[in-house]
Amino acid sequence: MNRVCAIPPTDPPLEAALGSDARERAQRNGVGSLSDSDLLALLLATGVAGQPVTRVAQDLLSHVGGLERITRVGPYRLAELRGVGLVKATRILAAIELGRRVTLKGLSCDATIIASFEAVAAWAQPRLAALDHEEVWLLCLDGKNALRSARRIAQGGLHGCALRPADVLRPALEDAASGIVLVHNHPSGDPSPSSADIEMTRALVDACQVLGLFLLDHVVVARSGARSLRELELFDE
Numbered sequence: 001m002n003r004v005c006a007i008p009p010t011d012p013p014l015e016a017a018l019g020s021d022a023r024e025r026a027q028r029n030g031v032g033s034l035s036d037s038d039l040l041a042l043l044l045a046t047g048v049a050g051q052p053v054t055r056v057a058q059d060l061l062s063h064v065g066g067l068e069r070i071t072r073v074g075p076y077r078l079a080e081l082r083g084v085g086l087v088k089a090t091r092i093l094a095a096i097e098l099g100r101r102v103t104l105k106g107l108s109c110d111a112t113i114i115a116s117f118e119a120v121a122a123w124a125q126p127r128l129a130a131l132d133h134e135e136v137w138l139l140c141l142d143g144k145n146a147l148r149s150a151r152r153i154a155q156g157g158l159h160g161c162a163l164r165p166a167d168v169l170r171p172a173l174e175d176a177a178s179g180i181v182l183v184h185n186h187p188s189g190d191p192s193p194s195s196a197d198i199e200m201t202r203a204l205v206d207a208c209q210v211l212g213l214f215l216l217d218h219v220v221v222a223r224s225g226a227r228s229l230r231e232l233e234l235f236d237e
Contacts, residue, residue, distance in 0.1 A: 056083035111146035128185035140177035165207035179214035191222040
């Protein structure tokens with residue numbers, strides 16, 4: 001009788017669970033929330049028999065001395081590591097090169113300056129005015145009012161969404177903002193600030209003063225136009 005011998009594969013349920021955990025966290029919190037080894041594990045996709053993909057990623061980082069040294073190793077030395085191979089090594093190096101090119105292109109582009117109500121409205125109107133639900137965005141600026149980042153920090157239904165000063169200040173501090181602009185839309189089509197908008201803005205002004213953060217404006221956009229809460233004299237100059 002012929003006997004067929006097979007190499008036992010990596011346990012599929014465990015491999016799938018480890019991979020899906022990183023994917024779910026990336027989808028829920030953004031890829032920036034993942035560790036270096038998590039990101040590598042997503043690129044590697046699979047491990048080898050007896051060694052899950054997370055372990056392969058951790059061993060790779062340990063072997064080369066950290067993420068910043070991967071490109072110094074080169075594809076062929078990476079390919080020699082257990083669980084990597086030339087295809088996966090090339091995929092990792094391609095991802096690093098892609099990130100490098102994105103960074104270089106970002107540095108070469110002219111910065112978006114957000115220094116006036118008109119500039120905020122021009123940024124927000126095409127993005128938010130036509131939505132059928134409310135979104136709140138935080139624009140983080142540097143010391144020269146150049147846009148550092150734009151984050152959606154809340155999303156609600158037709159009648160708005162709840163927001164606390166902490167929901168604004170936390171990402172502003174994470175992005176090292178010198179100044180911030182809050183902007184949201186009114187799906188109703190009327191940009192007039194509501195009493196809830198005014199109350200929340202007052203609370204945010206007080207919180208920013210405590211932290212020494214400059215709140216430039218809170219702008220409401222809608223299909224019929226835009227309104228600035230700074231015009232309501234809620235801000236201390």
